[in-house]
Amino acid sequence: MSISSDWINNIVCGSCFDLMRDLPDDTVDLVVTDPPYGIDYQSNRRTAREKLPKFANDISLEWVPEWVDEVHRVLKDNTHFYCFTRFDTYPVFYREIARRFDVKNCLIWVKNNHGSGDLNGSYAPQYEMIIFGAKGKRHLNGKRDSDVMECENVPSAQRFHATQKPVELLRVLIEKSSDPGDVVLDPFAGTGSCGLACKAASHHDGDGHERNFLLFELNPEFVRKARAGGLGRQEELLEVRRDKRNLAEPKQRSTIRARRYVARKDQSLWLALE
Numbered sequence: 001m002s003i004s005s006d007w008i009n010n011i012v013c014g015s016c017f018d019l020m021r022d023l024p025d026d027t028v029d030l031v032v033t034d035p036p037y038g039i040d041y042q043s044n045r046r047t048a049r050e051k052l053p054k055f056a057n058d059i060s061l062e063w064v065p066e067w068v069d070e071v072h073r074v075l076k077d078n079t080h081f082y083c084f085t086r087f088d089t090y091p092v093f094y095r096e097i098a099r100r101f102d103v104k105n106c107l108i109w110v111k112n113n114h115g116s117g118d119l120n121g122s123y124a125p126q127y128e129m130i131i132f133g134a135k136g137k138r139h140l141n142g143k144r145d146s147d148v149m150e151c152e153n154v155p156s157a158q159r160f161h162a163t164q165k166p167v168e169l170l171r172v173l174i175e176k177s178s179d180p181g182d183v184v185l186d187p188f189a190g191t192g193s194c195g196l197a198c199k200a201a202s203h204h205d206g207d208g209h210e211r212n213f214l215l216f217e218l219n220p221e222f223v224r225k226a227r228a229g230g231l232g233r234q235e236e237l238l239e240v241r242r243d244k245r246n247l248a249e250p251k252q253r254s255t256i257r258a259r260r261y262v263a264r265k266d267q268s269l270w271l272a273l274e
C-alpha cells in the first residue's frame with residue numbers, strides 16, 4: 001500500500017488524528033511538525049484589522065500519546081522526527097516521544113527577537129525547542145551541525161499565523177534528514193511553512209528532484225492561505241474532516257478537562273498526573 005497520490009504535494013483540510021489513520025504503515029520518510037503546545041496561545045500580533053486567531057487542540061495535551069504512536073507507525077524504518085515544543089510543555093512531548101523514538105537531541109532555535117509574556121516577572125523568551133528523534137538508525141546529511149540554531153523569525157508583517165515558523169529553519173532540518181524524492185509529513189501544517197521548506201530544499205539541492213510534502217491542517221482559513229501561497233491544489237473543495245478528539249476548540253475552553261495532563265500556569269509547569 002502507498003499514500004494516495006491525491007495527497008502528495010497537497011495540503012489536506014481535516015484533522016490529522018483522523019487523516020493519519022488513512023496513511024499506510026511505514027510510508028513516510030520524515031515528519032517535521034509544530035504542534036499546538038497546549039498553552040491556549042493568543043498572539044498579541046495583529047493583522048491589519050484583528051489579532052491573529054487562536055487554534056484548535058491548544059488547551060489540553062491528552063491527544064499527544066496516541067498521536068506519537070501514529071507518527072511512529074507511518075514513518076519508515078531508519079527515519080527522523082522533529083517536533084517543536086517549548087520549555088513548559090517539553091516534559092509531556094519528551095516523555096511520549098521517548099516512549100517510541102530514540103531521542104537524539106533537543107535542538108534550540110534562537111530567534112532574532114523575543115516574545116512578550118510577563119514583562120516584569122520573567123526573562124524575555126527568545127528560543128524554542130525542537131525534539132529530534134530517530135526511528136531506527138539514520139545518518140544526518142552533510143557536515144556536523146550544532147544543536148543550537150540561529151534563525152530569524154518570520155517578520156510580523158509577513159505573518160498569517162500566530163506561530164508561523166521560518167521556512168529557512170525548516171529547510172535545514174529537511175535537508176539534514178531527507179533525500180530528493182522523499183515524502184515529508186507535517187500533520188499540523190498551519191499555513192504550510194513545511195511545504196514551502198520542501199520546495200526550498202529541492203531548489204537548494206539543485207538536482208531537479210523534489211522533496212514531496214504531505215500537509216494536514218484543520219482550519220480551512222489556514223489551508224486557503226497555504227493554497228494562495230502556492231501549496232496544494234486550489235480547485236479542491238475544502239472538506240473538513242473532524243473527529244471527536246477535536247474537542248479543544250478555543251471557544252469551548254470551560255468544558256475542557258485534560259484527562260492525563262493538567263496545565264499549572266501559575267508554576268509554568270506541566271505535570272503528568274499518571
Ligand SMILES: C[S@@+](CC[C@H](N)C(=O)[O-])C[C@H]1O[C@@H](n2cnc3c(N)ncnc32)[C@H](O)[C@@H]1O
Pocket residue numbers: 014015016017034035036037055056057161163164165166187188189190191192193194216217218219222246
Ligand atoms: C503551531 S500551529 C502550526 C503553524 C505552522 N508551523 C506554520 O508555520 O504555519 C499548529 C496548527 O495545527 C492546527 N491543528 C490543530 N489541531 C489539528 C488537527 N487535529 N489536525 C490538523 N491540524 C490541527 C492548528 O489549526 C494550527 O494551525
